[in-house]
Each structure stands twice: as structure tokens, then as C-alpha cells.
Amino acid sequence: MIAPVLGIELNYWQETLLRSLGILAVVLLPAGTFVYLFLFKMVSFMQSRLGPMEAGxxxxxxLLAEVGKFLQKEDIVPERADAKLFKLAPYLVVSTVLLVYLAVPFGPQMTFVTNFNGGIFYVLAVSSISALGVLLAGWSSANKYSLIGGLRAAGQLIAYELPMVLAVIGVVIQAGTMNMSGIVAAQANGSIFGFDGLGNPYFFTQIIGFGIFLIAVQAELGQTPFDMPIAESELVTGYITEYSGMRFLLFFIGEFASxxxxxxxxxxxxxxxxxxxxxxxxxxxxxFNLLGPLIMLGKMMLIGGLIFFVRFTFPRFREDQLQKLAWTVLIPISLFNILLTTILKVAF
Structure with missing residues (x-):
């Protein structure tokens, strides 16, 4: 990927270094942009205030001031905590984000790993690893509030992974491939009723799957109205109650990077x-190796804006409402979407 983009021949270690730096940039830049645009500014404007104005x-x-503040704080490990697992959990959550980005294409040659055929299967598989990190954080903290938060998070992630996977199946059926680059090409080269001026973005034909996917994403992120695992009024921030300093910062970065x-x-x-x-x-x-990442970032901002608008607008679900929505509403609708997509694929 790197050599065709730069037009030069690189050694293996040089290409590996550039890949690593590229992944870090891809993870941190959108996360920082999301924090500034949505957490600091959009919610402030929604509440008729200016938000942070002093730093820069x-x-x-x-954001840099916040990072500096957390880096200066003492890193505390509770006396009865399982120290090894307690320290490992935030790194496990953040590494999940790195693994997801590995298979996302950002240009014709801008894929960070081999352009393999099971790309979407890989993305959905590694995205579920974060549930282990959250459960480890809650259990290893030796705090009952953290444990309850970790169990809630694990149950929520398991419940909403199934609707997410089923929502993606409609896209796979329509594109005829699980290759992420192939799905991009199918939309770019497609047409809508013979008109190819807009391609065939699956936002139109898979609008049901798109809606289910975004709801499941909201739950996977633990954002309102699905923030039961970190409900401040009940669990004192849940599974991250005992974290401080650098490790708390990693959970914060992991949330927005995810x-x-x-x-x-x-x-x-x-x-x-x-x-x-x-x-x-x-x-x-x-x-398009230069324009592609910018186009992708613009689309990410649109979707991110929708995610955070919902976060700052809706009230929290009860635990029973959260589970009922997943098992009795989203899963049947996603199965109907798969059936409808299959019929239309065969018919047309």
C-alpha cells in the first residue's frame, strides 16, 4: 500500500513503521475531531452556551489541555484489585479500535492490511473484543458498582451485536462480496434505475439496515440512550469508577476512537x-489516495454528528427496555430486511 502511494521503494521495516504511524493517525485524528466538534461544541450550541474557549x-x-491534565494525575490501583487485569483492560479496549481500522479502505491503494475477501467478517469479529476489556475492567476493580457496570456492558454488547451483524448481511447480499473494497466499488460503479450519476449508495436501498446498524452502534458505544453500563446516577460511571490518570484517558480515547x-x-x-x-x-x-481519506472523513463526520445528536437528545432506557428493543424489535426487522433484500436481488 505505502510504496504505490509514495512512488518509492521501501524496506519492510520502513513500510511497517509508516503503516503503524498511519493507523495511529487514522485512530487519533477522527477521535480528536469528534471530541472537539461534538462533545465540546455541538452540545454547547444545543444548550445555548459557547463551550471551552480559553485553550487555543x-x-x-x-483536548490537548485535557490530555495533559490526565497524564499528570496519579495512576491508582485499588488494593484488592487484580492488578494485571486491571491494567490490561483499557489497552484491550483501545487495541480493538486499531484492529477495526486495519481493514477499512481509505483509497484505491490505502488499505492498511491485505485486501482480503472476508473484510467485513473480520471487522465485525474484532469489534466484539472490546466486550472482554469492559468485563475485565469491571471484574478486576474489586468494586461492586464497577462489576455491575461491566456485566451490564457485556450483556448489552452481546444483545446488540446480533442486530448489527444481521443489518450488514443485507449489504453483503446486495454487493455480492464481503470484501470492504469490493463493497465500495459496487456502490461507486452501480446505478439507480439506470441512472449512474449518483452511483448506488446503499444508504437508499438498505435504509432499514442503516437505521438498525446505527442503533446497534449507539448501544455498542454505550452512549445515551444506551448508557446503562456507566449510568452516573446509579453506578458512579460503572466499570471505569476506579480508573484514574493514563488508564482513564485510554478509556476516554477508546470511546471516541470507537x-x-x-x-x-x-x-x-x-x-x-x-x-x-x-x-x-x-x-x-x-x-484518490489523497482525496479518499478526506472524502471518508467528511462522511464520518456526518454519521458521527448523527450519533452524538442522539446522545445529547434522548433520555436513558431502562435495562428491560434496552434488552426488549434488541430481541423483540431490531432482530425481527433485520431478518425481514434480509428476506426483502434476497427477494429483490433474485427478482432484479
Whole structure:
């Protein structure tokens, strides 16, 4: 991937280093953008206030100030905690985000790992690893509130992974491939009733799957109205109650980096990813290795804005309402969407 983009020959260690730096940039830049635009500014405007304004122009350096604050705090491990697992949990959560980004294409040659055929299967598989990190954090803290939060989070993640997977199946059926780059190409080269000026973004034909996917993402992220695992009024921030300093910062980064990762996956599956309709430009051009990430970032911002608008608008579900929505509403609708997609695929 790196050599075709740069137009130079690189040694293996040089290419590995550039891949690692690229992954870090892909993880941290959207996460930082989400924090500033949505957490600091959008919610402030929704509540008729300015938000942070002191650190940098319009508060643009506030995130760096927050990071500096957490790095200076003491890293405390509770006396009765399982120290090894307690320290491991936040790194496990953050590493899940890195694994998800590995298979997301950002341009014609901008895939960070081999462009393999089971890309979407891989993404959905590794995204579930975060449940282990959350459960470890809750159990190893030796705190009853943390344990309850970890158990709630694990039950919630398991319940909403199934609707997420079923929502993606409709896209796989329509595209005829699980390759992430293939799904992007199918949307860019497709047409709607013979008109190819817009391609065929699955946002239109898979609108049911798109809605289910975003609801499941909201639950996977533990964001309102699905924030039962960290309900402040009940569990004192749940599974992260005992964390401080750098490890608390990792959970904070992991939350917004995960939002960016799921937004990237949603943009790839339902909005054409890094590509524009093939009628607009030659998508094999090397220029799209530069334009593709910018196009993808714009689509991620749209989806991220929707995710955080819901977070700051709706009240919290009760635990029984949360589970009932997944098992009695979302799963039957997603199965109906698969059936409808299959019929239309065969018929047309």
C-alpha cells in the first residue's frame, strides 16, 4: 500500500513503521475531531452556551489541555484489585479500535492490511473484543458498582451485536462480496434505475439496515440512550469508577476512537466509503489516495454528528427496555430486511 502511494521503494521495516504511524493517525485524528466538534461544541450550541474557549482559538486546544491534565494525575490501583487485569483492560479496549481500522479502505491503494475477501467478517469479529476489556475492567476493580457496570456492558454488547451483524448481511447480499473494497466499488460503479450519476449508495436501498446498524452502534458505544453500563446516577460511571490518570484517558480515547471506527465502517457499507460515483471521476487515479481519506472523513463526520445528536437528545432506557428493543424489535426487522433484500436481488 505505502510504496504505490509514495512512488518509492521501501524496506519492510520502513513500510511497517509508516503503516503503524498511519493507523495511529487514522485512530487519533477522527477521535480528536469528534471530541472537539461534538462533545465540546455541538452540545454547547444545543444548550445555548459557547463551550471551552480559553485553550487555543475557540477552544481548539482544549483536548490537548485535557490530555495533559490526565497524564499528570496519579495512576491508582485499588488494593484488592487484580492488578494485571486491571491494567490490561483499557489497552484491550483501545487495541480493538486499531484492529477495526486495519481493514477499512481509505483509497484505491490505502488499505492498511491485505485486501482480503472476508473484510467485513473480520471487522465485525474484532469489534466484539472490546466486550472482554469492559468485563475485565469491571471484574478486576474489586468494586461492586464497577462489576455491575461491566456485566451490564457485556450483556448489552452481546444483545446488540446480533442486530448489527444481521443489518450488514443485507449489504453483503446486495454487493455480492464481503470484501470492504469490493463493497465500495459496487456502490461507486452501480446505478439507480439506470441512472449512474449518483452511483448506488446503499444508504437508499438498505435504509432499514442503516437505521438498525446505527442503533446497534449507539448501544455498542454505550452512549445515551444506551448508557446503562456507566449510568452516573446509579453506578458512579460503572466499570471505569476506579480508573484514574493514563488508564482513564485510554478509556476516554477508546470511546471516541470507537465512534470514529464505527462511523468509518458505516460510511464504507452504506455511503460508498472513500469513493465518489465512478461517473464523476476515475477512481483508479493516484489522486484518490489523497482525496479518499478526506472524502471518508467528511462522511464520518456526518454519521458521527448523527450519533452524538442522539446522545445529547434522548433520555436513558431502562435495562428491560434496552434488552426488549434488541430481541423483540431490531432482530425481527433485520431478518425481514434480509428476506426483502434476497427477494429483490433474485427478482432484479
Amino acid at each position: 482559538p475557540f477552544g481548539s486546544m482544549q 465512534a470514529g471506527a464505527f462511523a468509518a465502517v458505516a460510511a464504507t457499507l452504506f455511503m460508498g466509503g472513500w469513493a465518489v460515483p465512478s461517473a464523476w471521476a476515475d477512481l483508479d487515479s493516484a489522486w
